[in-house]
Amino acid sequence: MHSVSDDARETIDGVLAYARSRALFADVPLDKPVTPDELAAVASGSITAGGIGSQAATTLFADVLAPTCLSIDHPGYLSFIPSAPSKAAIAFDLVVSASAIYGGSWMEGAGAVFAENEVLHWLAAEFGLPVGAGGVFVQGGTIGNLSALVAARDASRRRNAELGRTNPDRWKVVCSSEAHSSIASATEVMDVDIVAVRTGADGRLHGNAVVAALDEHGDSVFAVVVTGGTTNFGIVDDIASVAAVTKARDIWLHVDGAYGLAAMLVERMRPTFAGVELADSVIVDPHKWLFAPFDACALIYRDPSHGRAAHTQKAEYLDTLTDRPDWNPSDLAIQLTRRARGLPLWFSLATHGTDQYRASIDHGIALAREIADEIERRDGLSLVRDPQLSVVVFRREGWSMAEYQAWSDRLLDDQVGFVVPSSHAGEPVLRFAIVNPTTTMELLTEILDTLA
């Protein structure tokens, strides 16, 4: 399995040929899932004592398994938050696998860690964070949010210890009622309470609502989470007004920008995110709107020493790593062994330059605006809310959830698009989440036509 043999060459050439063809498909098939029974009937039995050989395994994947996996990079994939990795990022993901790099420590992965830091520092500067801000690429926004909140609680505990104050019986996190489900998940894991504050009529969390929550819950609050682009609507909280409150009260401000913070790379969108520069921690997912393959979340601390204090694992077998003043990415989040998962983004950014990133993100914002205007013009369709970023939520007048679902199934059967119904305040709605630069106005209007 490990020797450099003709067999190994054949395996690698075969797999690379498949990867090459998949990455260069002119028309990516959307594909669709089947039931476990259907797959069992055609795909069972691949694990044998003697092996089926790389050709048979590749063929099984290419012809049977892959067609039952949705292509998230299809231009008609508009559900949840899509992913649309650049060709350069896809190609370099293969290099990361081939290079056997341990991305957890400087000692083992210096050059990879350096390149990842180039990207993290660039992002930090774009978000207005000071020199010295830094972080780590973790698996996804869920782990990024959890790691940031663990660091925030640890900072509160340490400060209480310094000041001789007692810790509260129950720690609390304040966020908006529209915050992502991963915040509730993080508070579950941490066994802390969540204070969900109602958003204003504009759907955004404002400072005055946070003041009321802090007055009520006092010193038990160790962090306030604002969302830089909600998942369902792409709404950006009033970060500046919340930041003014957290700063005045010396409370950790975390910005969950998993989906939306990438929009800050577009110059005219920067005012929307005012206040991010005051954050103690931020996350943004490159696998969402920064055109990197799964899975990567950039977690950035204003002062990385907080991340390190909370997350550095200590053991005799790690002393040789942790006794040095090195920059060790593992120390900044919940993880030890880590893939250098920021490298595909680094390579693509280095290859193309930041201007193309800004333009490609702007495509989604501009297209969302354009299709929103088209929806407003059409009889029987109406916007639920004006898009702020690249999520467009709208209704087809008079349809029940069952009718939406039947339409959605048909759209996938016809391999035109993947648009699942969502709901808002109990009302079934449709939702386009646009991040893919190959998604066009023509395709979106074609999808609207099927709603007539």
Ligand SMILES: *Cc1c(COP(=O)(O)O)cnc(C)c1O
């Ligand atoms: C997607 C998302 C997350 C979770 O990120 P994962 O990478 O899926 O774990 C968190 N917050 C927001 C706002 C998101 O859109």
